[in-house]
Each structure stands twice: as structure tokens, then as C-alpha cells.
Amino acid sequence: MRRTTNRSAHRAGRAGRVRRTATASGAALALALTAAACGDGDTTGPASEGEFSGQTVTVAGVWTGTEQENFQKVLDAFSEKTGAKTDFLSTGDNVSTVIGSKIQGGDAPEVVMVPQVGVLNQFADNGWLTPLSSDVEQDASQNFANVWKDYGTVDGEYYGLYFKAAHKSLVWYSPDAFAQAGVEAPDSYAAMMETAGTISDSGLPAFSVAGQDGWTLTDWFENVYLSQAGPEKYDELAEHNLPWTDRSVVDALTTLGELFAEDDLLADGAAGALRTDFPTSVQKVFGPEPQAGMVYEGDFVGALVTNDFGRTLGEDADFFPFPAVDGGEAPVVSGGDAAVVLKDGKNQEAAMALMKFLASPEAAAVWAEAGGYLSPNKELDLSSYGDDLTRQTAESLVEAGDTVRFDMSDQAPAAFGGTAGKGEWKILQDFLRDPSDPEATAAELEKAAAAAFKG
Template identity: 70%
Template sequence: MSRLTRPATASRTSLGRVRRFTAAGAALLALSLTATACGDDADSASGDGSGQDLSGQTVSVAGVWTGTELDNFQQVLDAFTEETGAKTTFTSTGDNLATFVGSKIQGGSAPDVVLVAQLGVLQEFARSGWLLPLDETVDATATANFAGVWRDYGTVDGTFYGLYFKAAHKSTIWYSPEAFAAAGVEPATSYEELIENANTLADSGLPAFAVAGADGWTLTDWFENIYLSQAGPEMYDKLATHEIPWTDPSVVTALTTLGELFSSEELLAGGADGALATDFPTSVGKVFGPEPEAAMVYEGDFVGGLASEDYGRTLGEDALFFPFPPVDGGAAPVVSGGDAAVILKDGGNNEAAQRLVEFLATPEAAAIWAGAGGFLSPNSALDLSAYGDEITQETAASLIEAGDTVRFDMSDQAPAAFGGTSGAGEWKILQDFLRDPSDPQATAEALETEAAKAFGD
């Protein structure tokens, strides 16, 4: 993108999808998987496509969404009802979606469709035998409307289970235009320029970055953007699945690059200790609050929601962002996340569930939420005019234009014990690295030790 843009705003509930289920929840999930994995895989349902008469049927749906997000998704469900005659119900699961679903299956009251944010959870659900494959009609619609990478992320062991309906753009650096103007810097077009600008900002009297080190997941996102750009998509895929070890030289190189930032105390608001005491919402406030303590905060498009809702910033005017810049001559990274619709085999209405997921694969369904705001769609058939303003259109376009180079959040692909548990695994090791970034090789070795345990190697 050539001009400064910002993503669609997101409600506070967007933050729920960056939380993984707790250790206790993971234990319940493992118990539930063991109890149900003995069932045979069901054959996929068949259907005549969206628009068929489903009057008298009800589709139960579950997901983490609440508040504004749920209100907007309800508009999508209402459109499905109008088109097919099928009623829908929605249950908010809380952040521990896996635990919720496991308990519902054990209790014999499984929902028909679940919106799953963590790729690793989707894979565990599929390999447990919980999910129904999406049928040929859904498959054809998804193939026509989505880049292949999105279908691939919904596929487990060669079977298509998950349709990605909502996406996040996690390669954006948000900044205060007042701070940039005061220091005389412009948005960086390379990582090297980003660090140069950071030093210029620090020299002007304001630390460059507010880093949310208290939330380990933000540090994984820093690493993933640098690694994707430096090492490239193929190496990213191999590391995400532990096909290569975390002691690979490419990992050490990325950690070294990240460590150069973390070791510059003057570039971080409060230094490393201050960053480790800062959670994600607070990091946004340090840039966009009434008394700014930093000029920039790196995170996804959901930063805009907090800057606007909590601090009264006008997005596109006094809260702007630029794309995470390319590192060492690599391509600009586009790291994403998303919510995939899956069908539970133990739900009561598999046929109507297939038709709902088929509807979610259409640009008509995506356009409903796009018009309401707080939404990015990976559906390439969606006309960008469906979004309510030009800058959101450009943000969505950047996600679509990335095509098959988009990569899913790596930590969300990992087992929760490594990539999604507070105080453990990758989160804790990268927090330790923020505290002392002097030995990238030792950090890589620590990451490999924990990854090997989690992946069962």
C-alpha cells in the first residue's frame, strides 16, 4: 500500500481470540478427545446449495463473539434465515472455546456449527473425530471465493473441515502522527529504516515503541513477522509444524534481529522492565492516551478499536498505521489469524449446518458484516465497496492481495502447551528473551526443548 491506512476497527471482545484456553481447559479437552476419538469419521453431508428450503429446522452456533461482534454476526445469521427459512441460535463460549465444546459433546448437547479461532484447536477437533467434513458444495464455493491458503488452513490430513469467515491483519504498526511530525520521520518502508526512525524518535525525547511484554502472545507476533520476512513462507511453514527445529540458523537470525530492538532500552517505553509490566491494552494507551509515553505500538488491526473506543482517537487522522516493513530485503510479511466455521458431527442438524457454512463462504454473507464495520474478510469475491470507508477498503485489499503468501499466526498453529499458555512455552521464553536478549542461540535452544515436548518429538 502506498498511502497510510488503518484496518477495520474491532470491539474489545476481539482480544478474546488472542487468549488460548488455560491448562485446566487443555486437560479437559484432552480427556474429551480420548473419550470420543473412538467414533468413526462420518461421511460428508450433501446439499443443493444455499437457498434451499430449510423451514422448520434450527442450526445451533457457538463461538467466542459477544457484544458488537455478536450483534453484527447475528445480522449474517438473520440473512441466512431469510434465505433458507432455517432458524439459528448462538451461544457465546467465553475464551475457553475448546473446553466449552468438549463439555457439550460429553453432555450430548453439541452445537451444530462452531467458529474456531485457533488453528491448532481446529486440528485437534478434526483428529479426534469430532468434525464433519465440509461437503462438495461448500468445497466448490470456497475454492471459487478464497485464496488456496485459506482452504489449506481449514484442511486437516487431506480433508476440508474449516471455512474461514473472518480474518485479522497482524502485520500493522500503529503510530501517533503528532509524534512522527515532531521528530520529522515518515512511516518506514524497510525494517532498517524502522530502527533508524526509532532512534530518531528516541533522540527527540519520546521512546519509539510501547511493547506489551506482559502478554507473551504479542512477542510471538513480533517474532513471526520478522521470521516470515527474513526466512520466507516455506521456512515459516516448516517451523510452524516443527518440520525444522527451533535451533535452525534462520531462527537464531530472527531472534538476533529482534534482540537488537529489545536490547535498546531507550527505544522501549520503560525499557525492558517497563515492557514486561505492560499488557496489550496498556501498550495502546501509551501511544494514544492523553499522556503519550511512546510513538508506536505494533500489533494487529484490533489496535484501532482500542485507540478509538478507549482513547477517543479518530482513525485515519490522529491514529494511523503502516504495514510491518520487509526485513533484510525479504518480502513484507502478512501474518493473519481468523475464525473458521466447522461442523460438529454430534450436532443435531448436519445438513442445515452444511448450508449455513456454504452461505458463510459467499460474498453476500461477508458483505453484511463488512458494511457493519469491525470486520475483515478473506473472501476474494467480496467487492471492496462493501466496506464502509476507503481506508478499510484498502486494508482489506492488502490482505486479499497477499494471496497465498498470507501465513497464519504461528503460535496459534502450535500445541497450546508451547504456543498458547501464559507463563509457559514460547510465551515465557520470549518474555525471558525480552528481559535479556544477549544470547539468541540459548533462547533458540530453550524454544526447541519446549517445542519438542509439545509436539511429541
């Protein structure tokens, strides 16, 4: 069972401007909000009176640490307004297994924050989900670009409300390294390669690549492919309606291979990249002993830069948008967490009230003010974000409108797009090691994809 794709919406191009109001209707405020506590089994303190006083909404999700604490603030707001208690269940990364066990044991949570389109499709296919109410759907249609609703829809039923997003089309760089090399942020992929060469010639490798984590390589490929091949082919490839042996895939691999083949451009060369995990890749650019000038990845790099390495965004750490390839549009690849309602959850009305709250700019503002968050809600006032770089990132995501595309590997079956040592992750690691034969790599990708989608 696959999601329904709104092709006409996807062709609509950039959708609208960012609206500068965070006001919600009285009805939205009356019904709004979700809840979660800092650990399994803990509950928030609700208002003494409220429409859902005496009810508990259990919310399951993968978040821990700071992310869970900040989401807790959203849930606390829901509890304060509605009187409902909230209980947060941390699932770890294996959401499907945990939720399946809870359903079988008769202890299903009301709401789950689903981190991948493929998992949402799986939940719907299993018959676990309640379609979202017409009120929630109406608010989502008003507050989000069509593409976000599309990714939450399976076989014509709207199940998943995207509350938290990631912007995975950013290249982070050291302003000091750029200044020493006498270069500026590039505005095309070809210019980025020229800039990389100049930085490397100055004595510092241009890129730090986290090749040990295969998911980062899928993100590299997706940005190149979306810009070079275009959104329609991206959609077809994501659903395996286009084979990975298509010429467009070979072309994207060829483009990416031009970078991977230049050991001088990579910190510690390709072999070193394959030993570098994601946090270390960021450290190699922004740590105390810089080993590269740039690192590609999403907005979440910013948290590492500031929290782990003490850099100041906009001063000694900056980013530029992943640049357009071969005259295409600059890509905006995203990811995100969708809230869904389980049909076996006990308090369905309170759960749907939480969904309505999550669709509001008020709920998004709570986490935006706390930090470490991007919202796809176009009604959220950008002043809610705490720094200029995050505001720029959020504005880029929202202004991309229906041209945004969800992470392709997250849409695929896990055996192909989400398992260490298998499928796309492993094949692209092999390609980083030896990028000399893009056509052979495309054939391997098609073989793995065909098996996974068939299964």
C-alpha cells in the same frame, strides 16, 4: 494429525487482484447463511417460510459484546432467507472443553467458529467434524486464496471455512509524533529502526510493547521470521519439521533482540514493557498522554483507537505495513476464525447451508458494513468496509494471496504456543528481559516445542 500443506500453492506468490463484485449465484443465495443470538439460548426470528423452516442451527463461538452483535447480523440474514432459527452459544476462550462437554452430553451444536488452527486439528483428530460438502468446497475454491482452504484441511479432508480474518502485520503510529520528529513511515525494517531512533531522540520513546501479554511477542517474532527466513522455512518451523535451534531462528531472534536491547526505544524500557498489557500498549500511543510513537499489532488495534481513545483513523492515528527485513518480502501474518460442522449436530443440512452462506461475499458484506471485521473472501466488494484504512488493510490481506501465513503460535500445541507463563510466551518474555543470548533462547524454544509436539 496435522493439516495438509499445499506447498505449490504457497509458492505461487501474490494471487490476483481484489475483485469488485459481491454478487453470488442463485444457488448460493438459496442455500446461504448462519445464525446466532445476543445471548446463550436466544434465537433469531426466521422467515415464515423457507427450506429449513422449523429447524434450529446452534452456532458456538468465543465472541461476546460487539463481535457477537455483529456476527448476529450475519446469522439474522441467514435466518431471514432460509427460515431456520439460530441459537448462539458463547463458549468463552476454552472452546475445546465446552464443545467436548456438549458432545459427551448429547447436546452438540451444529456449527463451531474455531479460533485456532491447532484447535481445528484437535477437533478433526477427535473425530468430531463432518467434511464440508462439495458445494461449499467449490465456493471456497472460487472465493478464497488456496492458503485459507489449506489451513482448513486436515489429512486431505476439508473441514474449516475461514470466515473472519486478522491482519497481524501492521505498525500503528501517531502522525503527530512522526511530524514532530520529522520522519515518515518507513519502508524497510532497517529504516524503521532508524525512524525509531530519531523519534526517541526527539524525546518520545519510539515503541510501546505489550510484553505482559506473551502472545504479542510471538507476533513480533513471526513477522520478523517470515520476512527474514521466508515462507517455506516458516511452514517447516510451524509444524516443527525444522528445529528452533536452526540458524534462521537465531538470526530472527538477533534482529528482534536489537530492538529489545535498546531501552531508550521502548516506553518505560524492557522492564516497563513486561508490565504492559495489550490495551495499555495502545493507550501509551493514542491515549490522552502519549508515551510512545508506535505500537505494533493487528488490525484490531483500530477498534481500540477509535472506540476507547476517540482517535480518527487516517487523521490522528495511522499505520504502515510491517516492513521487510534484510531484503525479504514484507510479511503478512494472519489469524482467523474457521467455521466447522460437528457430526453430532442434529440439523446437518441446515448447518451445511450456513457454511455455504458463510463462503459467499454476501455474508462477508453484512459484517464488513457493521465494522470491526476483515474477510479473506476475495470476491467481497471493498466498498462494503466503512473507512479507508480498513479497506486498505483488507486489500493488503487479499492481495497477499497465498503468501499469507497463519499465526505460527496458533498452529502449535497450546502448551507451546498458547499458554500464559509457559512455552513460547514465557521464553520470549524472558528474551525481552534479557536479549543478550539468542542462541540460548533458541535452545529453550526447541526444548519446549519438542516436548509440546511430542505430547
